Amino acid sequence: MSEENKAIAAAFYQKCLNEGDVETAFRLYAGTTYRQHNPLIEDGMEGVRKFVAWIRENHPDARGEVKNIFSDGDYVILHSHWHGLSDNPRGEAVADIFRLQNGKVVEHWDVIQSIPEIAANNNTMF
Amino acid sequence: MSEENKAIAAAFYQKCLNEGDVETAFRLYAGTTYRQHNPLIEDGMEGVRKFVAWIRENHPDARGEVKNIFSDGDYVILHSHWHGLSDNPRGEAVADIFRLQNGKVVEHWDVIQSIPEIAANNNTMF
Numbered sequence: 001m002s003e004e005n006k007a008i009a010a011a012f013y014q015k016c017l018n019e020g021d022v023e024t025a026f027r028l029y030a031g032t033t034y035r036q037h038n039p040l041i042e043d044g045m046e047g048v049r050k051f052v053a054w055i056r057e058n059h060p061d062a063r064g065e066v067k068n069i070f071s072d073g074d075y076v077i078l079h080s081h082w083h084g085l086s087d088n089p090r091g092e093a094v095a096d097i098f099r100l101q102n103g104k105v106v107e108h109w110d111v112i113q114s115i116p117e118i119a120a121n122n123n124t125m126f
Numbered sequence: 127m128s129e130e131n132k133a134i135a136a137a138f139y140q141k142c143l144n145e146g147d148v149e150t151a152f153r154l155y156a157g158t159t160y161r162q163h164n165p166l167i168e169d170g171m172e173g174v175r176k177f178v179a180w181i182r183e184n185h186p187d188a189r190g191e192v193k194n195i196f197s198d199g200d201y202v203i204l205h206s207h208w209h210g211l212s213d214n215p216r217g218e219a220v221a222d223i224f225r226l227q228n229g230k231v232v233e234h235w236d237v238i239q240s241i242p243e244i245a246a247n248n249n250t251m252f
Contacts, residue, residue: 002198037249037251037252038251039242040245042246042247043247043249070197072203075194077203077223097196097205111219111251112237113239120167120173123161125163125237126235
């Protein structure tokens with residue numbers, strides 16, 4: 001189930017954010033409700049649709065590269081490197097957490113950090 | 127194994143960050159190497175020791191409250207709410223990822239975001 005959930009959350013992420021097709025993403029992969037914890041985004045599909053439209057208009061080259069994906073029961077966690085979402089040439093590190101119910105994405109949390117220019121180690125944030 | 131890894135990573139986190147006892151944390155729970163991906167922290171125990179000393183000196187009331195913990199194979203992910211780490215009264219949302227090897231913590235990534243004052247939904251970041 002966990003491996004299946006990983007595939008579902010990854011496909012939802014890709015379809016919404018990198019392909020910008022929020023309606024198809026929700027039709028295929030999301031539940032009837034979608035509880036949003038990103039403070040910039042309203043609840044539900046409409047919130048994601050508006051957010052993705054804003055990204056596409058203001059940062060048309062923005063892309064998230066999923067570096068690692070984890071799952072535990074109903075939860076899937078993605079660790080990603082975003083480019084083009086801001087003026088920072090190094091991009092952002094992002095952790096997304098999705099909760100699934102019966103194989104459908106129903107809740108989302110994330111944490112986003114701008115990658116600093118100087119680092120105290122040589123390991124990158126990924 | 128995953129449940130055991132959760133307990134080990136949670137104990138390491140608590141001992142290092144909330145109790146400030148980095149040496150005991152590393153002696154009990156960390157491997158012989160510790161690869162650091164937080165750009166503010168140097169590799170190894172010494173990096174964590176310096177970082178925690180800085181927190182304790184500058185933000186003695188800083189505390190991380192673990193809201194959720196996930197594991198997948200060798201990886202454990204903690205989703206936490208930090209208070210007192212900055213001037214932001216709402217605190218920070220943090221995602222930590224630990225990799226374990228034979229039950230010892232050997233690698234760490236994190237993503238940290240200041241919680242904004244205004245949110246587009248009523249669900250909090252947790």
